[in-house]
Amino acid sequence: MAELIRVSSQSRSTAVAGAIAGIMREQGYVEMQAIGASALNQAIKAVTIARGYLRDDGFDLMIVPEFTEVEIEGAERTAIRMAICKRAMAAGGAVAATVAC
Amino acid sequence: MAELIRVSSQSRSTAVAGAIAGIMREQGYVEMQAIGASALNQAIKAVTIARGYLRDDGFDLMIVPEFTEVEIEGAERTAIRMAICKRAMAAGGAVAATVAC
Numbered sequence: 001m002a003e004l005i006r007v008s009s010q011s012r013s014t015a016v017a018g019a020i021a022g023i024m025r026e027q028g029y030v031e032m033q034a035i036g037a038s039a040l041n042q043a044i045k046a047v048t049i050a051r052g053y054l055r056d057d058g059f060d061l062m063i064v065p066e067f068t069e070v071e072i073e074g075a076e077r078t079a080i081r082m083a084i085c086k087r088a089m090a091a092g093g094a095v096a097a098t099v100a101c
Numbered sequence: 102m103a104e105l106i107r108v109s110s111q112s113r114s115t116a117v118a119g120a121i122a123g124i125m126r127e128q129g130y131v132e133m134q135a136i137g138a139s140a141l142n143q144a145i146k147a148v149t150i151a152r153g154y155l156r157d158d159g160f161d162l163m164i165v166p167e168f169t170e171v172e173i174e175g176a177e178r179t180a181i182r183m184a185i186c187k188r189a190m191a192a193g194g195a196v197a198a199t200v201a202c
Contacts, residue, residue, distance in 0.1 A: 037142035044141055044181060048166045062163040062186065065149045080145060085163065 002083075004031045007046065009038030016046035021053040024061065024086060029101060032082045035070065040080055047084060060087045064101065103184075105132045108147065110139030117147035121185060122154040125162065129187050130202060136171065136180045148185060161188045165202065 003023050007016055023030040034040040044063070051061050064083040069076055085101030104124050108117055124131040133148075135141040145164070152162050165184040170177055186202030
């Protein structure tokens with residue numbers, strides 16, 4: 001079962017970026033979920049920041065988004081669920097390959 | 102030079118999704134730029150919708166986000182620039198490989 005990071009409009013993008021980097025180093029895969037534009041903004045900024053944190057680890061990140069329905073206090077909301085995938089970087093920064101994701 | 106789709110908060114995500122699908126079919130690569138949470142929300146929803154449009158074409162999409170500074174009416178703004186990358190799908194939907202991106 002993949003770890004799921006729930007990002008809200010109040011989430012600090014640098015804190016979420018640190019969580020993404022940590023889980024990607026250990027497990028190589030993580031999922032994020034955001035409901036609403038402000039939360040999604042924090043989530044995407046966090047992945048962008050985490051790419052920098054992981055540069056020295058020799059891999060990059062890619063996002064695969066999908067819609068998912070979630071129930072919040074009895075109401076159906078459409079969330080964006082994002083799979084965060086690892087892509088190995090070849091020397092010089094050229095793309096080597098993407099780990100299955 | 103890659104095509105750049107500038108997404109605003111007023112952009113219709115289905116229209117942007119159609120543009121993404123068309124360019125990806127023809128060129129296999131496109132970039133999107135969004136400034137602000139509402140515009141980014143439309144951009145990410147558009148990629149999510151475009152993934153569905155391209156399913157029958159046998160490939161999926163992944164997003165690689167980065168920050169970029171843009172000048173809007175003389176003011177510096179931080180935009181999110183997103184590279185939209187093609188990943189080939191193997192039979193059964195398993196990931197085959199990612200086209201260099």
